[in-house]
Amino acid sequence: xxxxxxxxxxxxxxxALGRTLISEQSAHERGLLQALDxxxxxxxxxxxxxxxxxxxxxxxxxxxxxxxVVLAVASRLSLxxxxxxxxxxxxxxxxxxxxxALFLTPGVAVYRIGGLAVTAQGARSALLLITRVEAAVxxxxxxVLTTPWMHLLxxxxxxxxxxxxxxxxxxxxxxxxxxTETANAMFESRQSRMVGRLNGHEQRRLMVNTGxxxxxxxxxxxxxxxxxxxxxxxxxxxxxxxxxxxRGWDYVAMMGFAALVVTAAVAGR
Amino acid sequence: MxxxxxxxxxxxxxxxxxxLEFEAEAVRFDYERVAALQGLSLQVKAGERIAxxxxxxxxxxxxxxxxxxxxxxxxxxxxxxxxxLTESAMEDDAFALRFRRQVGIVFQNPxxxxxxxxxxxxVAFGPLQMGWPREEILDRVHxxxxxxxxxxxxxxxxxxxxxxxxKRVAIASVVVLDPNVLLLDEPTSALDPRSQSQVIExxxxxNDGRKTIITATHQLEILGEISGRAVVLQNGAVVADATPADxxxxxxxxxxxxxxxxHRHLHGGVQHRHPSxxxxxxxxxx
Numbered sequence: 001x002x003x004x005x006x007x008x009x010x011x012x013x014x015x016a017l018g019r020t021l022i023s024e025q026s027a028h029e030r031g032l033l034q035a036l037d038x039x040x041x042x043x044x045x046x047x048x049x050x051x052x053x054x055x056x057x058x059x060x061x062x063x064x065x066x067x068x069v070v071l072a073v074a075s076r077l078s079l080x081x082x083x084x085x086x087x088x089x090x091x092x093x094x095x096x097x098x099x100x101a102l103f104l105t106p107g108v109a110v111y112r113i114g115g116l117a118v119t120a121q122g123a124r125s126a127l128l129l130i131t132r133v134e135a136a137v138x139x140x141x142x143x144v145l146t147t148p149w150m151h152l153l154x155x156x157x158x159x160x161x162x163x164x165x166x167x168x169x170x171x172x173x174x175x176x177x178x179x180t181e182t183a184n185a186m187f188e189s190r191q192s193r194m195v196g197r198l199n200g201h202e203q204r205r206l207m208v209n210t211g212x213x214x215x216x217x218x219x220x221x222x223x224x225x226x227x228x229x230x231x232x233x234x235x236x237x238x239x240x241x242x243x244x245x246x247r248g249w250d251y252v253a254m255m256g257f258a259a260l261v262v263t264a265a266v267a268g269r
Numbered sequence: 270m271x272x273x274x275x276x277x278x279x280x281x282x283x284x285x286x287x288x289l290e291f292e293a294e295a296v297r298f299d300y301e302r303v304a305a306l307q308g309l310s311l312q313v314k315a316g317e318r319i320a321x322x323x324x325x326x327x328x329x330x331x332x333x334x335x336x337x338x339x340x341x342x343x344x345x346x347x348x349x350x351x352x353x354l355t356e357s358a359m360e361d362d363a364f365a366l367r368f369r370r371q372v373g374i375v376f377q378n379p380x381x382x383x384x385x386x387x388x389x390x391x392v393a394f395g396p397l398q399m400g401w402p403r404e405e406i407l408d409r410v411h412x413x414x415x416x417x418x419x420x421x422x423x424x425x426x427x428x429x430x431x432x433x434x435x436k437r438v439a440i441a442s443v444v445v446l447d448p449n450v451l452l453l454d455e456p457t458s459a460l461d462p463r464s465q466s467q468v469i470e471x472x473x474x475x476n477d478g479r480k481t482i483i484t485a486t487h488q489l490e491i492l493g494e495i496s497g498r499a500v501v502l503q504n505g506a507v508v509a510d511a512t513p514a515d516x517x518x519x520x521x522x523x524x525x526x527x528x529x530x531x532h533r534h535l536h537g538g539v540q541h542r543h544p545s546x547x548x549x550x551x552x553x554x555x
Contacts, residue, residue, distance in 0.1 A: 228384070231376075232443065235365065235398070
């Protein structure tokens with residue numbers, strides 16, 4: 001991948017991430033998951049993620065992934081955006097990790113690349129890992145995209161997650177947003193001062209330097225944000241204008257989640 | 270009086286003297302090993318409008334943060350109405366809540382202060398932390414948005430606002446609590462002239478004469494409008510404390526504190542030298 005492409009990818013990704021995280025547009029859509037009480041959604045989705053992580057059978061993992069896709073459609077999320085920002089990224093990272101397993105797992109050779117043999121067992125392990133990660137990442141992403149961040153934090157708090165962890169998560173969220181904003185500003189500022197094209201080596205050197213500066217800048221800004229939150233009385237406890245209230249639909253969803261998790265857990269053993 | 274309105278704070282004592290709001294005594298503050306404040310002493314009386322003047326790095330922002338209990342003195346003491354602002358004091362929830370209710374700070378960079386998904390959520394953040402009833406929060410947030418003329422922006426993401434709008438929302442997010450003390454860090458820096466005067470007018474309309482307003486700035490042109498007392502900082506210490514008129518008249522002090530610079534220009538082919546383009550000056554006829 002050329003550094004120019006890398007720079008464009010990082011910029012595009014950071015812009016999209018910034019927009020998604022800051023505006024929480026998808027969390028305010030009138031979709032299936034958005035209509036659920038955040039506590040029900042949190043517990044249900046986490047249980048499904050755990051089931052996906054523990055499942056050993058490929059059809060069960062594929063079914064959980066397919067369920068994630070259906071839920072995304074029912075929650076009015078763009079499948080194209082999910083594919084670009086979630087599935088492809090998860091696939092790329094997991095494939096990198098799973099790649100050696102193709103050759104290192106002992107078993108029956110099904111294909112040869114040079115002197116290395118891809119084994120059937122290796123291919124199955126790699127496929128299992130990729131599917132498991134895709135299913136788990138899809139379900140977690142659905143939870144984050146369909147729930148306003150502060151609602152999610154409050155839901156975690158009602159599940160007795162300590163105040164310190166909540167404060168840390170609140171900070172992390174703003175930190176990521178700042179990171180993307182700062183990254184955009186730095187890329188644009190660099191672009192405005194560049195004449196001609198840099199060669200690959202120079203591009204990579206610039207990217208590494210930018211990464212370092214970006215990290216220290218956002219750390220500083222993140223700290224400022226936390227001070228600003230403290231200055232207005234934030235003590236780690238999440239407070240909202242709306243109180244959570246379970247409705248009929250939430251009880252149906254609870255039963256649905258329970259049935260799915262039990263079925264997947266039994267079938268996935 | 271509304272349930273969550275602050276009780277009327279005394280600004281004068283029994284003898285008729287103004288109550289001390291803040292007292293900084295021989296304060297030192299180090300950022301790692303660099304001293305930002307060095308033996309700074311300052312008293313602020315209730316109801317005063319003070320401008321903290323100083324060049325970049327003179328210690329203005331640090332002093333405001335110490336006064337807001339966000340940083341703590343390395344040596345010396347900062348007191349608010351007689352109570353020392355220490356780390357352990359701020360760890361006490363009851364004290365911290367009482368203090369945050371009375372003292373608000375507007376940061377220099379509005380981007381760090383605006384961390385909520387919408388303008389409405391941003392302004393409601395402080396009242397929510399105070400645990401006020403829902404109806405009262407809604408009333409106050411709408412009133413604050415109206416006051417800054419931003420009711421139409423309530424559903425917008427703060428990061429999409431212009432610089433002037435961001436600044437006004439940042440001010441509203443603090444003023445919504447109606448604190449007794451307002452600390453402002455460069456409230457008009459990087460704003461266009463119209464936004465600048467809007468911010469100043471907002472601050473003037475908020476002050477009912479009982480509020481204490483401390484503004485850190487290096488913009489001399491707004492000094493008369495925002496303050497009745499000017500404190501000049503240099504290298505983390507107070508080097509002058511006088512009326513704005515006296516400070517503005519002391520060009521030698523202003524030049525030494527790096528608040529003005531020599532300014533040369535041509536008039537009818539004759540070169541002039543003035544201490545600053547911002548200070549009033551007249552020309553002889555050419």
